[in-house]
Every structure is written in C-alpha cells, then in structure tokens.
Amino acid sequence: MWKVTIIDDDDKVLRGMKKIIPWDELSCEWAGEARNGQEGYELIKREKPDLIITDIYMPVLNGLEMIKKLRNEGIDSRVIILSGYNEFEYARQAMRLNIDDYLSKPASPDTIKDVLEKSVAKLEREISEEIEMCDLREKVSLYEPLVEKEWIKAIVTGASTNFTNLPLTVDKITKKWSKQKHVVMTLTYDRSLEESSFYRSDWYLFRFTTNNVIKEAVHAFFDDIHYIELHSHQTAICIHLNEENNDDVKQSLEKLQKILVEKFQEYFQVHVLISTGSIKDDWGNMADSMREAFAKISDNSQMNDPSSMLGQNPEVALVDKDHKTLWSDSMEANQQMSESIRYADEKGAMAVIDRIYEQNKHESFSRGEGIRLGIEMWTIMTYSLYDIGIKIDEMYSEEFDFHAELLKTNTWIEFKDYMDGVVRHICEHQQWDENLKHRQLVEQMLDYIQKNVGENITLQDIADDLFISRNYLGQIFKKIVGESFKNYLTRVRMEKAKKMIQEGSYLIYEISEKVGFINPAYFTTTFKKYTGYTPTELINRRTIS
Numbered sequence: 001m002w003k004v005t006i007i008d009d010d011d012k013v014l015r016g017m018k019k020i021i022p023w024d025e026l027s028c029e030w031a032g033e034a035r036n037g038q039e040g041y042e043l044i045k046r047e048k049p050d051l052i053i054t055d056i057y058m059p060v061l062n063g064l065e066m067i068k069k070l071r072n073e074g075i076d077s078r079v080i081i082l083s084g085y086n087e088f089e090y091a092r093q094a095m096r097l098n099i100d101d102y103l104s105k106p107a108s109p110d111t112i113k114d115v116l117e118k119s120v121a122k123l124e125r126e127i128s129e130e131i132e133m134c135d136l137r138e139k140v141s142l143y144e145p146l147v148e149k150e151w152i153k154a155i156v157t158g159a160s161t162n163f164t165n166l167p168l169t170v171d172k173i174t175k176k177w178s179k180q181k182h183v184v185m186t187l188t189y190d191r192s193l194e195e196s197s198f199y200r201s202d203w204y205l206f207r208f209t210t211n212n213v214i215k216e217a218v219h220a221f222f223d224d225i226h227y228i229e230l231h232s233h234q235t236a237i238c239i240h241l242n243e244e245n246n247d248d249v250k251q252s253l254e255k256l257q258k259i260l261v262e263k264f265q266e267y268f269q270v271h272v273l274i275s276t277g278s279i280k281d282d283w284g285n286m287a288d289s290m291r292e293a294f295a296k297i298s299d300n301s302q303m304n305d306p307s308s309m310l311g312q313n314p315e316v317a318l319v320d321k322d323h324k325t326l327w328s329d330s331m332e333a334n335q336q337m338s339e340s341i342r343y344a345d346e347k348g349a350m351a352v353i354d355r356i357y358e359q360n361k362h363e364s365f366s367r368g369e370g371i372r373l374g375i376e377m378w379t380i381m382t383y384s385l386y387d388i389g390i391k392i393d394e395m396y397s398e399e400f401d402f403h404a405e406l407l408k409t410n411t412w413i414e415f416k417d418y419m420d421g422v423v424r425h426i427c428e429h430q431q432w433d434e435n436l437k438h439r440q441l442v443e444q445m446l447d448y449i450q451k452n453v454g455e456n457i458t459l460q461d462i463a464d465d466l467f468i469s470r471n472y473l474g475q476i477f478k479k480i481v482g483e484s485f486k487n488y489l490t491r492v493r494m495e496k497a498k499k500m501i502q503e504g505s506y507l508i509y510e511i512s513e514k515v516g517f518i519n520p521a522y523f524t525t526t527f528k529k530y531t532g533y534t535p536t537e538l539i540n541r542r543t544i545s
Contacts, residue, residue, distance in 0.1 A: 002123055003031035003049040007040035007066070008082070009058045013105075017053060017082075020109040026120050037061025041069055049077055050123055051116075056083040067097045078119045082107060153228050156184060156238055157335040158287030177283035180224070181241040184289040185253065187214070187260065188273040189233045196270055204481050204488070206268070208450055209495050210235075213267060217259050221252040230338070233383055236293075238286060246279060267499065287332075337377060341384040346427035350420055353377070357416040367407070370415045374406045377419060381426060395429045441473070442480045449492060454514045459485045493517070494530040501538050508535045 006017050014033050023029060031049045034040035038060040044052060056063040067079055079099040100119045103111065151170050196206075211227060214237065218225050224240040241249060257274040264272045275296040277289030333352050340348035356373055382392045402422070409415040445462055459477075463470040477485045493515040500511045509520045517523035528534045533541075 001027055001029040002051055002120055003047060004028050004051045004053065005031050005033065005040070005043055005047060005049040007034045007037070007043070007052065007054040007058070007063065009035045009055065011035075013055070013082070017112075020112060021116065022113060026113075026116055028116070028120065037063055037066035041066050044070060044075065044077065045073075048075070051078045051080070051119055053080050053082055056081060064097065067099070071097055078123060080115055080119060082112075149228075152226050152238070153230075154335070155283075156226075156228055156236060156286045156290055157230070158291070158332045174283065176224075177240060179242075180283070181279050181281055182283050182286050182289065183239050183241065183249070183253070183277060183279045184286055184293055185237045185239065185257070185274060185276045186290060186293040187235045187237070188275075189264075190271050190273065192269065192271045193233065196268060204446060205491055205495065208446060208492055209499070210264075210268070211450060212496065213263050213499070214260065217263060218256060220259075221256050230335075236290060240283075241279065249279065334380060337380050338384045341381050341423075341426065344427040346423060349423040349427065353416055353419045353423065357412055361412050363412075365409075365411050365415070367410075370409055370412075371403075371406060374409075374415065374419060375403070378402055378422070381422075385426070392426070395426060439480055442477055445473075445477060445485075449489060453492060453496060454516050456516060457489060490526065490530065494527060497523075497527060497535070498531065498538065501535055504539075508539075511535070 004021070006014055008014055008017075014035075018030060018033075021028065028051070031047045032043050034043045036059045040052075040054060040058075040063075041061060044066075052067075054063045054066065061069075063081060063083070070077070076098070079097070081099055081102045082105060083102070084105045100122065101115045103115060152173075207229070214235070215225070215227060218237055218239070222239045222241070224242075226238040226240075228236045228238065230236060239253075253276050257276070260274055261272055264270050275293040277292035277296075280286060280289050333355065337349055337352045339345070340352070360369075385392050385395075405418065409418050448462055448465075449457060459474055460470045463473045474485055477488070481488055483491075497511050497515045500506050500514065506514070508524070512518075512520040512523035515523070517526070524534055531538070
C-alpha cells in the first residue's frame with residue numbers, strides 16, 4: 001500500500017480529499033494530515049509517505065518552503081500541489097522542486113483521480129526498477145569471485161595481456177601485487193591419476209580434496225597465494241611474496257615441492273610432477289614464470305613416441321629439442337583451445353587451428369609432426385570436456401578412430417580441414433543442449449562447500465544465495481555430480497575428517513566441529529557408517545603403523 005499524507009489549512013479540503021480519493025482502487029492508505037507547513041514537515045519526516053498532497057499558502061511554513069526543506073534533507077516523496085494560486089511563478093518554483101503535478105482549486109474528482117493514478121504508476125515503476133537493481137547487484141556480487149578467478153587465470157596463463165582496463169573486482173588485488181614479487185609453481189599428474197578411483201568415479205571429490213591439500217601445504221610456507229585449475233591433469237599455484245630473501249624463498253619452494261609429492265602419494269596414490277618458474281618483480285610477468293615451470297618439465301621429458309601422448313599431459317609430452325610444438329611454445333594457445341572447447345566456442349577453437357596452419361603452411365608436410373599436433377589438440381579437448389563432465393567418446397560412434405583418420409591427412413590444408421571438422425562436431429554435438437550455466441552453478445556450489453565445510457550448510461541456504469528453487473538446484477547437482485547434495489557433503493566432510501585424523505594434530509571433538517558436526521557422537525556414528533571404522537580405530541591404526 002502507498003502511504004499518502006494531505007497538508008492543507010482548510011478543513012473542508014482535508015475532509016473532501018479523504019472522501020474522493022479511491023484508496024483501495026489505487027492501493028493507497030491514509031498516513032496522516034496537517035494544517036500548516038511546519039506540522040506537515042514534521043508529519044512527513046515521521047511517517048515518510050510515498051505521496052504528498054499539499055496546498056501552497058499555509059501559516060507558519062508555506063507549501064513550497066516545506067517541500068524545499070524536505071528535498072534538502074533527501075526526502076524524495078512524490079508531491080502533488082493542490083492550490084488556489086495558479087500564477088506562473090508559483091508553478092515554476094514548484095516544478096523546480098520536482099513535483100508530479102500542479103492543480104488549481106477547485107479540481108474535479110476525476111482530475112484528482114487521474115493525477116493520483118499517474119503518480120502511483122510512477123511509484124510502481126520506481127520500485128520495480130529498484131528491485132531489478134537490487135537483484136542485479138546481488139547477482140553481480142555472486143559472480144564477482146568468478147570474474148576475479150577467471151581474470152587471474154587469464155593473466156597467469158598469458159591468455160590476457162590487459163593490464164590497464166582492469167575489472168573493478170581485481171583493482172585492489174593488483175594494487176597489492178604491485179608491491180610484491182611473484183612466482184608460479186605448476187603441478188602435473190601422470191597416468192596414475194587416470195588409474196585411480198578418483199578419476200573414474202569421484203572426480204569432484206578429488207578436485208575438492210586436492211584443493212585443500214595443496215592450499216594447506218602451501219600456507220605452511222606462504223600466506224598470499226592463488227590456486228588455479230588449468231584442466232584435469234594440471235594446476236598452478238601463484239605465490240605472491242613480500243620482501244623475503246630470494247635464497248630463503250627458493251629453499252621454501254624446494255621443501256614445499258617435496259611435501260606436495262609425498263602428500264599426493266600418501267592421500268591419493270597419485271604421482272605429481274612439480275616445477276617452479278623464476279621469481280618475477282612485476283605481476284604482469286607471472287605468465288613467464290609459468291612458462292619457465294613448464295619448460296623445466298619439458299626439458300626432462302623423454303617421450304618421443306606419438307602414441308605415448310594418450311593419457312599424458314599435453315604441456316609435458318611430445319617436446320624435444322627438434323620439435324617445438326604449439327603447446328610447448330604457447331600456453332596462451334593451450335588456454336584458448338581449452339576455454340573454447342569448454343564453452344562450445346567453435347570460432348575460438350578454429351582460430352587456434354588456423355594459427356597452426358599459418359605457422360606451417362609454407363613448410364613441407366610432415367606426417368609425424370601432424371600426428372604430434374593433432375594428438376596434442378585431441379588431448380586438450382578430451383581433458384577440457386572431462387572437466388565439465390562430458391566424455392569425448394560419448395560424442396562419437398564406436399567405429400570412430402581419431403588417429404586412423406588423422407593418419408589419412410597428407411597436406412597441411414587437409415590437416416586443418418580434419419581438425420576443423422573435429423571441433424565442429426564437438427561444438428555442435430547434442431550434449432551441448434544442456435545449459436552450461438548448470439555446470440557453473442555446480443561449480444559455485446562446490447566452491448561454497450569448500451569454504452564453509454565447517455558450517456551448518458544446507459541446500460536451501462545455497463539456493464537462496466543463487467535465487468533458485470531448492471528442489472531444482474538439487475536436481476541439477478545430482479545430474480552433474482552423480483549423487484545427491486547431502487551425500488556429497490557428507491563424503492567431503494568424512495574425507496576431510498580422515499585427513500585430519502591421519503595428521504594426528506586434533507582431538508576427535510575438534511575434528512567433529514571443524515567438519516560441521518556439533519554432536520561428536522553423531523559424528524562418530526556417521527564416520528563409521530562412511531568408512532567402516534570409528535575415528536578411535538583409525539587413530540589406533542595410525543599409531544600402530
């Protein structure tokens with residue numbers, strides 16, 4: 001209901017206005033009356049009405065002076081003047097005070113109703129626009145972390161060189177970075193990841209737990225970091241340093257690498273290759289530090305058989321002194337192909353293929369080199385699709401053989417046409433009918449769980465934050481992750497509890513609280529149901545071993 005106040009020194013006018021206004025029809029309610037400008041001012045300050053109907057000439061304080069005083073104090077209620085004065089000067093002064101209308105007494109009931117309807121319509125538009133702005137601000141605040149995350153990823157991988165027109169969300173970060181030094185550490189998983197149970201069935205849980213393991217290990221040495229997932233087999237850690245001694249930093253980095261290798265082997269039975277670039281004074285050079293890290297791994301790679309590329313990381317494989325391929329030379333191209341495939345951006349993926357063609361079209365075609373490049377791109381596509389829950393094999397019939405078809409290419413233009421066809425088939429496949437926004441929502445949910453695993457997390461809370469119904473969000477989560485939100489949350493909590501018990505630094509009730517269980521007894525029951533043994537039994541096993 002819109003609140004309306006009436007200010008006039010004539011009792012007849014006050015009574016008449018209250019009678020002729022169709023209150024219910026206009027969704028309005030009476031919010032008080034006053035007989036002079038000063039009383040009106042105090043009434044309006046107190047009631048804060050949406051609409052004011054006022055005379056001009058009144059004792060103590062006239063209508064125009066009252067409105068001016070209200071406007072100076074930021075009160076922007078809609079105002080209709082109903083006055084016996086119809087002189088131009090009064091009307092001009094009134095219009096300067098942003099009033100809705102100026103009526104001369106006497107005004108007919110129809111005229112008053114018409115003017116009130118217009119004012120109410122303006123109020124409705126204003127409130128509707130304000131609601132839309134509030135919703136927009138809420139949604140922007142939700143996506144700000146994603147904007148920041150993607151921008152940092154683009155800077156570190158070299159996919160973006162925009163250091164001037166920065167997003168507002170990263171402005172504070174870059175100001176801090178300008179006073180620091182920076183180094184990038186890369187982690188690359190080998191075939192042991194694909195042979196693990198995580199890769200086959202618990203991929204989201206693997207991402208969650210490795211994120212925690214890496215961050216906890218790094219924070220033991222460095223406070224300011226950014227963790228970046230490049231794709232399923234590769235992650236990077238950007239470490240931002242204050243005025244530390246470089247020798248001390250190098251020693252810390254060496255210790256950190258050793259600890260991470262041991263933790264991955266212990267917790268996941270996965271072997272990880274770790275390398276670090278050089279320390280950079282300028283944050284704009286972080287991409288160079290990442291390239292140096294990859295180059296160190298590449299220099300140690302002895303893989304010369306193209307078929308060995310399958311299941312291997314494209315940044316590591318197929319690089320030797322005589323073959324400087326696309327991915328070893330350009331992390332930007334790697335990132336562009338990966339992002340294009342993730343978002344079914346056919347044009348962006350083909351632009352990468354065009355670059356390969358332009359680099360090689362004047363050279364005689366080498367089938368070996370063509371196979372190398374083709375397998376590298378196929379592997380990038382495979383990993384990028386897997387990251388978003390799509391298996392590339394499901395996009396093709398059982399008869400399709402990528403490598404056999406690749407071997408049929410005899411010129412660079414045939415190679416380009418074949419790879420263009422592969423990209424076109426992937427980007428136009430019916431699996432893309434699923435809205436990618438669903439996967440982005442799940443990513444936000446996983447991130448929320450990671451940050452709040454010790455809190456009382458409910459699906460309803462997340463649904464409220466994302467402006468989506470609880471049931472619908474639960475369906476999306478189960479479809480993409482493969483299990484219900486509740487089961488996934490329990491597994492995350494139990495895995496974290498197992499890790500904390502194995503570390504031996506916490507009591508059981510402390511672990512219970514840190515994984516979101518207020519009641520230690522209920523935590524113990526849930527832990528045994530999930531693992532098959534109680535926390536105490538696991539502690540005893542650890543002690544004996």
